[in-house]
Amino acid sequence: MIKLCFFARFREKLGTAEESMTLEGPMTVTALMSLLAGRGGAWQEVFDCPRGIMVAINQEMAALDSTIHDGDEVALFPPVTGG
Amino acid sequence: MIKLCFFARFREKLGTAEESMTLEGPMTVTALMSLLAGRGGAWQEVFDCPRGIMVAINQEMAALDSTIHDGDEVALFPPVTGG
Amino acid sequence: MISIQTADFDTGAEIRALQGHGSIGAVVSFTGLVRDMASHGAVTAIELEHYPAMTQRSLETIVEQARSRWPLLGVRVIHRVGYLSAGEQIVLVVVSSAHRHAAFDAAGYIMDFLKSRAPFWKKEYVDGQGHWVEAKVSDESALDRWSQD
């Protein structure tokens, strides 16, 4: 199981802040995004193109080719705009 | 007549903060410094070498080859160290 | 040293708190405020969302990096979250050092990385309508000036 977290525009568009997901085996962030985009609707809109998507694994910034393992917390969000 | 002002280390070394001086005609800052150095003693020590001396004419920073005219206020001081 | 909070802060008190040490010669502060104008109209308020589990850690990393680059004597970072009205304070960075260039550079560095690395998202309210603020390319490119080689 991994935990997925969505923030800001993504959270609103998807209508959910987090979910749990069963992981078949380690996969890249890109593969996870394809999987989510495959759900269609808002999921496809948000995750169809990896451009403009930031990812953190276990609260550390990660890259599109980073590997996700069982037990990870994976957060997907638009570029940050604080300060 | 011109007014001469001295500050900080110069003021202390010369034992005077300001004086009035009769000007024969327009002269450069360099010429004024030679004239002051010619007084000997502390004056010579301070004005013998123009390096490390800043000058302002009528409260504006000036250069060694700037011209001093009658009625000017000429300030001579070491490099500033405020802030 | 790092606070994420809904409450407002007292910039003067935070600056005074960093001035205690006798070898401090320079204190630089940055305060970010809610501007009343956006490209699409007058902003009445903003809403700041964050990623609680990650935000504190992210700011700590940024501050550690600043401390490893400059000899700093004190650092304070406060970032607010939740609803904030136009004119309200959003963020405070205060840095103290023996010398002014270290304090200026470190405060600028922390703000540049905070803007593009710390997980905060801003929604602006214009005529009662919320709009998520788009990230600016300039925030990402601002990091270039801190790249070492």
Add this chain to the structure above:
Amino acid sequence: MISIQTADFDTGAEIRALQGHGSIGAVVSFTGLVRDMASHGAVTAIELEHYPAMTQRSLETIVEQARSRWPLLGVRVIHRVGYLSAGEQIVLVVVSSAHRHAAFDAAGYIMDFLKSRAPFWKKEYVDGQGHWVEAKVSDESALDRWSQD
């Protein structure tokens, strides 16, 4: 906007006073303090001399130059003169702008020029002995980064 005074100042109040305008997004402050150490020992106090007829004008010129380079919404400069004990505040520069880089750069610019162009001289007291502070080459060379071409 520019004050030369013996009295202390309230950094927090000065920053607040510059935050009034709704289009302000960034306020940067610099506070300079009397450090308790010099190369030749522990400093107990300093004495600041200035050139009254010129100092105000000199600071005005520096602030005008900063205003012509960056879109500033407010500028406040306070420089103290006379006797100051270790730990006391010497100088304050506060700059407000719509954007943070303008505020950071303008505050840094004003301090760099103030340090090498404004007629103030500092005497440090170490064991009751006064020593005039020597100008640092780094203060003059700090101006290079502001040269435009």
